[in-house]
Amino acid sequence: MRFGKLELTLVSDGVYWEDGGGLFGLVPKALWEREMQPDERNRLPFENRCLLIQGDDQNILVDTGYGDKLTDKERGFISLVGEGRLLRSLEQAGAGPQDVDLVIDTHLHGDHCGGNTRYEDGKVVPTFPSATYLVQRLELADAMWPNERTRATYLANNWEPVAQNGRLRVLSGDTRLTDEVRVVVMPGHTRAHQCVVIESEGETAMFLGDVASWPVHMERLAWVPAYDVEPLLSIETKRNLARWAVERKALLIFDHHPLVAAGILHETERPDRFRLEPVEM
Numbered sequence: 001m002r003f004g005k006l007e008l009t010l011v012s013d014g015v016y017w018e019d020g021g022g023l024f025g026l027v028p029k030a031l032w033e034r035e036m037q038p039d040e041r042n043r044l045p046f047e048n049r050c051l052l053i054q055g056d057d058q059n060i061l062v063d064t065g066y067g068d069k070l071t072d073k074e075r076g077f078i079s080l081v082g083e084g085r086l087l088r089s090l091e092q093a094g095a096g097p098q099d100v101d102l103v104i105d106t107h108l109h110g111d112h113c114g115g116n117t118r119y120e121d122g123k124v125v126p127t128f129p130s131a132t133y134l135v136q137r138l139e140l141a142d143a144m145w146p147n148e149r150t151r152a153t154y155l156a157n158n159w160e161p162v163a164q165n166g167r168l169r170v171l172s173g174d175t176r177l178t179d180e181v182r183v184v185v186m187p188g189h190t191r192a193h194q195c196v197v198i199e200s201e202g203e204t205a206m207f208l209g210d211v212a213s214w215p216v217h218m219e220r221l222a223w224v225p226a227y228d229v230e231p232l233l234s235i236e237t238k239r240n241l242a243r244w245a246v247e248r249k250a251l252l253i254f255d256h257h258p259l260v261a262a263g264i265l266h267e268t269e270r271p272d273r274f275r276l277e278p279v280e281m
Contacts, residue, residue: 001281003198003200003203003205003251004180004199004200004201004202004203005055005056005180005200005201006053006054006055006180006198006200007053007054007055008051008052008053008054008198008205008281009051009052009054009093010049010050010051010052010253010261010281011049011050011051011052011061011086011089011090011092011093012047012048012049012050012065012085012086012089013048013049013050013064013065013066013067013085013086013089013115014048014065014066014080014081014082014085014086015045015046015047015048015080015258016045016046016048016066016078016079016080016111017039017041017043017044017045017046017078017079018043018044018046018078019041019042019043019044020032020033020038020042020043020044021042021226022225022226022227023044023046023213023214023225023226023227023256024223024225024226025223025224025225025226025228025231026224026226027223032223035214035216036258043079045258046111046213046256046258047255047256047257047258047261048065048066048085048111048255048256049253049254049255049256049261050062050063050064050065050086050089050255051063051196051207051253052090052093052095053181053196053198054095055178055180055200056178056179058101058102058178059095059099059100059101059102060100060101060102060103060104060177060178060181061090061100061102061103061104061128061131062103062104062106062196062207063104063105063106063112063113063207063209063255064086064103064105064112064113064114064115064116064127065085065086065111065112065114065115066080066110066111066114066115067086067114067115067116067117067118067127067158068083068084068115068118068119069114069117069118069119069124069157069158070114086115087127097127097128097129098128098129098130099130100128100130100131101130101131101132102131102132102133102134102177103116103128103131103132103133103134104134104177104183104194104196105133105134105135105139105159106193106194106195106196106207106209106210106255107136107139107189107190107192107193107194107209107210108135108139108140108142108143108154108158108159108190109153109154109190109210110153110154110155110158111153112209112210112255113158113159114155114158115127116128116133116158116159116162117157117158117159117161117162123161124157124161125161125165126161126162126165126167129167131167132167132168132169133159133162133167133168133169134169134171134175134177134183135159135168135169135170135171136170136171136172136173136183136185136192136193136194137170137171137172137192138191138192139190139191139192139193139194140159140170142154142190142191142192143156143159144156149229150229171183171194173185180198180199180200181196181197181198181199182196182197182199183195183196183197184197186211186237186241187230187233187234187237188211188224188228188229188230188231188233188234188235188236188237188238189209189210189211189225189227189228189229189234190210190229191229191230193209193210193211194209195207195208195209195211196209203251204248204249204250204251205250205251205252205253205262206241206245206250206251206252206253207253207255208252208253208254208255209255210225210227210228210255210256211234211237211238211241212238212241212252212254213225213254213255213256213257214254214256214257214260215254215257215260215263215276215278217238218238218241218242218245218252218265218274218276219265219273219274219275219276220272220273221235221238221239221242221272221273221274222235222272242265242274245264245265246265246266246267246274249264250264250265251263251264251279252264252265252276253281260276260278261281262278262279262280262281263276263277263278263279264276264277264279265277
């Protein structure tokens with residue numbers, strides 16, 4: 001879609017399936033299954049949606065999905081099918097791996113940065129050889145020294161080869177990248193999760209990453225995934241974000257809902273509830 005001076009294109013690393021309890025945390029199944037019925041294994045479909053921002057002769061890719069380094073066992077567990085999913089989607093948008101100038105990792109969980117790197121002649125190398133990859137300093141620290149809970153998703157081969165090739169740029173807090181694109185730290189899901197704000201010719205959009213994986217997480221502030229390392233902080237972050245989004249009529253872009261990719265948030269009669277109006281991209 002045309003967005004001010006920019007072109008925004010949703011690109012996909014495919015659909016995978018995970019347990020619904022992870023997405024909704026303490027919310028009882030009797031409530032969350034009204035959003036979508038799980039399969040026989042209690043799993044829900046997750047779109048692995050990334051964003052290509054094009055403008056001023058620059059291609060910016062936000063997140064890279066799982067990529068192709070998973071083992072057959074790991075793929076089978078989440079029912080992820082196919083190879084080169086993100087690269088094919090980028091090709092359809094007219095961009096090859098060598099055309100990407102910046103890669104913004106919202107955070108370093110495997111489903112958001114696994115496509116940072118790929119196998120080539122038995123070695124793991126950056127997927128986008130000309131790109132500078134951007135990550136927050138505290139997020140990188142948490143990835144470098146994971147704990148018992150996070151070590152399964154903070155995988156060094158998703159970012160170490162990028163650093164070894166001199167392609168990793170470490171950010172310290174909110175940072176403006178271009179006249180129209182900036183990143184803002186929004187903690188809760190991880191300590192230094194960053195969202196991407198796009199502002200052009202009076203229009204505003206935000207790629208949410210896992211601040212709110214599905215629209216209902218913005219509509220009901222108390223609904224917090226079990227994956228969030230600081231759930232109470234997630235609620236505070238979403239409350240502030242909701243006010244900002246309503247005031248600016250910002251287009252919110254969701255990474256994981258299989259049907260709703262984006263929308264405009266509206267207030268309701270309750271201060272802790274909002275309503276998302278879906279928007280086609």
